[in-house]
Amino acid sequence: MKQNLLEIRDLTKIYGGGLLSQSPPVVALQHFDLLIPEEPAQIVTIAGESGSGKTTLANLILGFVRLTSGLMLYRGMDVTRMTKAETLTYRREVQAVFQDPYSVYNPYYRVRHIFDVVIKNFRLGSGRRESRDLMEDALRLVGMKGEDILHKYPHQLSGGQRQRMMVARAYLMKPTLIVADEPVSMIDASLRAMILDIMLKLRDEHNISFLYITHDLSTAYQIGDEMHLLYRGLTVEKGSTMRIIENPQHAYAKDLIASVPVPDPAKKWQGRIQMADENEATRHTLSPRPVYWEVEPGHWVAEG
Amino acid sequence: MTTDQVMTIQNLSVEYPTPERTVFAVNDISFEIKRGEILGLIGESGSGKTTAANAILRLLERPGRVAGGQVWLNGETELLSLPEHEFRQLRWSELALVSQGAMNSLNPTMRVRDQIADGIRAHETNPAALTKRALQARIHELLTMVGLPDRVYRVYPHELSGGMKQRVGIAMAVALSPALVIADEPTSALDVITQRVVAQTLLDIRDRLGISVLLIGHDIALMAQLADRIAVMYDGHIVEAGPVTEVLKSPAHPYTRMLMDSMPSLLERKPLVVVDEAAKLEFSHYLKPPLRFVEVAPGHRVAQFD
Structure with a gap:
């Protein structure tokens, strides 16, 4: 039987609410399901506004926070019960690229430092020559050359260059x-x-899957395969990115897609939109597991 | 005297002297903002759009300084040469700023009503408007204007979401009915739906109060929704300006065209247009000052390139 690369079942993360906690618990993510097959690689978009739980999901997968309930399997192995060796493999094979391509660099080191560290820690290359080749190979993939870039300090690179370096670093592993x-x-x-x-390119030529976490539907529309649309910690719509954007069903999805500005003055926003009067203190509460119905092949919507 | 133009910027330049050379962050730009219009100043990071706004508001930080040019308010007051104490009187009352971080510039220890009242007290010259009752009525009116529920009057900033705080910022900016509000990336840190609500609010203050808006941003799509006219900045220069419908329909400058091409859209899934840093630098070859402009359509001006 073919294994799945990543399988997530009914994942829930609740912050706070412990014995000594003063404030009520916050349900950041609930009843989240995800399946990424080993092959073919795909770009899975996790879309939603701030507070929808998308970064919580990233933190759970990357092991920065512990899940409250649910199951997370990487190649069939329970991520929360891995041996030390398995954890090391998991940490190498599941990489991350973050939003701010500046804060991940130490400004006092030249940028090659981020490559040196991973090569050393994960024993990727033996000897200077091999390490250098690995770096060049990774940089070539992102359209850069070692001689132009490695000796520089982070502030001497543009945001785009810094982010490409981060992708190259991830690819190195x-x-x-x-x-x-x-x-x-x-x-x-x-x-x-x-x-x-x-x-x-990484998806098609190197069989690397992506969990593309974003609030920007238009870039997801350009590159995404599957999409999960989160709203207040719950998946409200999932399936083909193109189908969801072209044919949204859930009220929130409709509002969201209609609010993405279109670069054409002839296609202005229609009507006005009202925002619920809510404040930051509004807690998300735990809901029952939603039932999804298939509105068209490969396009699921949460009921109710 | 009132003119059709709220603000006229003539040959404005801002320089940053460095040990090697003097960098012109804003290089000889001219444009005008008409009464009741939303002018979009669009550019990518480093284009000089925020520096231009700061120069107009006299908020440049050293070593940056205005190297030349004039900024006329209502066709009668030249802002850059005005003594500081006179300029201070125009802040808020004639010229107001809504910044990207406006939502984070509220004082966390003061209720929303007290912050707005503070602003009004500091700049309002009519004593009748400063009675407790008048102030109260005005603040309620302002909050309604920006679409905030009445409870906001009593709350502290931390009880509000980002979009609501941003709208408090807009309420404060329009409190004294200024001629011009400069909105610097007012929605960039917000979610799509919140962005639309805040954008709606900016349209409202223009439509209902007749306030002109200089909208600074990087998002062509947002400009298409809000602006009447746009000016495109690249490397300190304005390379193209005109009515938004006209410029977006027939972009004439290669840089504007590149911006348009690289813009993803929800209308169609099209192949990515990959541009790298080096390709963007190429556009600087078109910029040999002084730029000469050609009018390709009524009001649509393009810097000459060859």
Whole structure:
């Protein structure tokens, strides 16, 4: 039987609410399901606004926070019960690219430092020559050259270059999955396509899957395969990115898609939109597990 | 005297002297903002759009300084040469700023009503408007204007979401009915739906109060929704300007075209247009000052390139 690369079942994360906690618990993510097959690699978009739980999902997968309930299997292994060796493999094969391509660098080191560290820690290359080749190979993939870039300090690179370096660093580990949390939202619009194009290349030529976490539906529309649309911690719509965007069903999905501005003055927003009067203190509460119905092949919507 | 133009910027330049050379962050730009219009100043990071706004508001930080040019308010007051105490009187009352971080510039220890009242007290010259009752009525009116529920009057900023705080920022900016609000990336940190609500609010203050808006941003799609006219900045220069319908329909400058091409859209899934840093630098070859402009259609001006 073919294994799945990543399988998530009924994943829930609740923050706070412990014995000594003063404030009520916050349900950040609930009843989340996900299936990424080993092959073919795909770009799975996790879309939603701030507070929808998308970054919590990234943190859970990357092991930054512990899940409250549910199951997370990587190649059939329970992520929470891995041996030390399995954990090390998992940490190498599941890589991350974050939103802010500046804060991940130590400004006092030249940028080659981020490569040196991973090569050393994960014993990727033996000897200077081999390490250098690995770096060049990774940099070539993102359209850069070692001689132009490695001796520089982070502030001497543009945002796009810094982010490409992060992708190259992730690629260096020969990952199976890259969790990309808003990888292009701090990059100039005209340079975004470059990063997205690298993602497509990694998917198609290197069989690397992506969990593309974003609030930007238009870039997801350009490159995404599957999409999960989160709203207040719950998946309200999932399936083919194109079908969801072209034929949204859930009230929130409709509002969201209608609010994405279109670069054409002849196609202005229709009507007005009202925002619920809610404050930051509004807690998300635990809901029953939603029932999904298939509105068209491969396009599921939460009922109710 | 009132003119059709709220603000006229003539040959504005801002320089940053560095040990090697002087960098012109804003290089000889001219444009005007008409009464009741939303002018979009669009550019990518480093284009000089925020520096231009800061120069107009006299908020440049050293070592940056205005190297030349004039900024006329209502056709009668030149802002850059005005003594500081006179300029201070125009802040808020004639010229107001809504920044990207406006939502984070509220004082966390003051109720929303007290912050708005503070702003009004500091700049309002008519004593009748400063009575407790008048202030109260005005603040309620302002909150309604920006679409906030009445409870916001009493709350502290941390009880509000980002979009609501941003709208409090807009309420404060329009409190004294300024001629012009400069909105610097007012929605960039917000979610799509919240962005639309805040954008709606900006349209409202223009439509109902007749306030002109200089909208600074990087998102062509948002500009298409809000602006009447746009000016495109690249490397300190304005390379193209005109009515938004006209510029977006027939972009004439290669840089504007590149921006348009690289813009993803929900209308169609099209192949990615990959542009790298080096390709963007190429556009600087078109910029040999002084730029000469050609009018390709009524009001649509493009910097000459060859």
